[in-house]
Amino acid sequence: MLGRTRRLALLAEGRFTPLDAKTAVGVLRYRPAEVAAVIDSTRAGARAQDLVGAGGETPVVADLDAAAARGADALLVGVAPQGGELPPAWRATVLDALGRGWDVFSGLHAFLADDPELAERARATGALLIDVRRPPARRPIAARRAAGVDALVVLTVGSDCNVGKMTAALETQAELGRRGVRASFVATGQTGILIAGGGVAVDAVPSDFVAGLTEELVIEAAQDADVVLVEGQGSLLHPGYSGVTLGLLHGACPAALVLCHQAGRERIRRPGAGDPGDGEPAFPPLADLARLYEQAAAWVHPAAVVGVALNTMGLEEVDARAAVAGARAATGLAATDPVRFGAGPLADAIERRAAERRTRAAHA
């Protein structure tokens, strides 16, 4: 991960659940061989798979000593608390890890390497403090350049945060790879960066440069790929994050969109773990949401929604299948839960789109 293979302890103290420990769950799903243990003293003794549906036999342990006994040699702050600061209770754990010479990865908005106490401890033992959300120093302004790449650019968009945009992109990339299609993944958030080993956390970038840095990432990823899958962020409907979403959309200039949604979620979840969003307006129907994204894309570069990725976490299989069928009927588009039922329908739709694009290019 980000340089060399490590054995990570994932710090998710008190919050190792599918919705609260998004970063930990993502790393467990896509980099399981690099995880030694999850730290959550309130759930110690459990198996990751049983709690979050990923990670197999990876044990949940109480503290650093127990993680070390499982072979951990690095620490990842695996949850993102409201406000982006390191919770005071975790500071001791991070200091302890650095004292052992463990590298510490963090996706917090508050950069650990800028904390004098943590930086001093890291210097003393030679450990690295790696803030994956720290933006690059470059300041590019987007100018629709990503629209010019030969590859088909696909962006995952969604009804809300945390509905499966990164997962849909990664599962579709893997499925296309199995089919022999050269598909690259552009990480735009801290979890994606940890999984992919590169990318930019656009939510931490000064807002003027979100689109410009996205444009750079897409152009680079298109050099060796026929399909570029860009990890989406936030939602155009989200009162807090919509600007991040639009900057990403207009910087990436996708030709195709995959619309992501969690089955049963009816409204924006407000910041704060488990908030049901009472009082928020209901989402529009999926077909209207697809049109909304297409309209917003077209302000800069036209894009078409080609499929729906439905997160059916927590539903019984029969209900999950019904939800997917319902999404397909409501939109007339390919639909699947890419984790549960595979990304095949999305890969099919993207391959069709890429073929149409090649045909058009050949006749142009």
Added chain:
Amino acid sequence: MLGRTRRLALLAEGRFTPLDAKTAVGVLRYRPAEVAAVIDSTRAGARAQDLVGAGGETPVVADLDAAAARGADALLVGVAPQGGELPPAWRATVLDALGRGWDVFSGLHAFLADDPELAERARATGALLIDVRRPPARRPIAARRAAGVDALVVLTVGSDCNVGKMTAALETQAELGRRGVRASFVATGQTGILIAGGGVAVDAVPSDFVAGLTEELVIEAAQDADVVLVEGQGSLLHPGYSGVTLGLLHGACPAALVLCHQAGRERIRRPGAGDPGDGEPAFPPLADLARLYEQAAAWVHPAAVVGVALNTMGLEEVDARAAVAGARAATGLAATDPVRFGAGPLADAIERRAAERRTRAAHA
């Protein structure tokens, strides 16, 4: 300005024109008593008014010595070069100013106070380095809270950057003030901050917090006002800046929008001085652009465009009047060039809107 009254030298070397020296022109128009001179050696000897249509007798001079002779005791970097860095040629001027003990204001993305050489020079003489674009350390996430204020929130939006959104807001605030309406101004860009003495440059804020900081500014500004005029940024049609625009729109939750446009500008001006935007698509008609903004606002909170502010800079008066009449006819809304013909029609429309709002509130 930002604390105490100073006599500024505005550094606009080689670029003291209405479009390139936006910050300098804004300060000249709204804080003329605080400007001693403009520095542009290529235009030394001219009068500000003759070059940029603001600033009256303020002289354009060749260098710091000449500005000092006119009474300057502080320096403002009055243009924002592409990329946001201090041009090497200006470093000597900034060092010279700091060496004289002058405070230096900057709206660059590259913060002068973080530059070791400049910071050391400032320390040596006790001068201040004031980076007006530096974002606050707070990390609020917006949640539609600004929709709850009693004041009427009005946001200026536009077809492009640099069409007059700040000016429309300031002129309308002044006109409402003359009518006895308590109207406050929320600065969201470096020039507005210099003029208002506060605010946040949202384009430099990590994108996650643009809407949240805007929400805070609006709620604060609404405490002592019946109308809050929020300075808009960018354009939803701009490939580089649209995310900033949407974050601001969804954070401010305005009920009313003023649509700003420069008469005769047909497409986005790309970054770089004087770029005509060849190859960019044409703007939609003003009425369509108004609907586009209303749709995007409604994703989070509904807003109505209540008027058009047309920048007719460079047009003969007869053509300017025709352009304003054309905008009025095309949209069915109040229209004016607030600098040239006064903000009366916009103030009228806003007063009507505020009265309707009070009536509805009284019946609710």
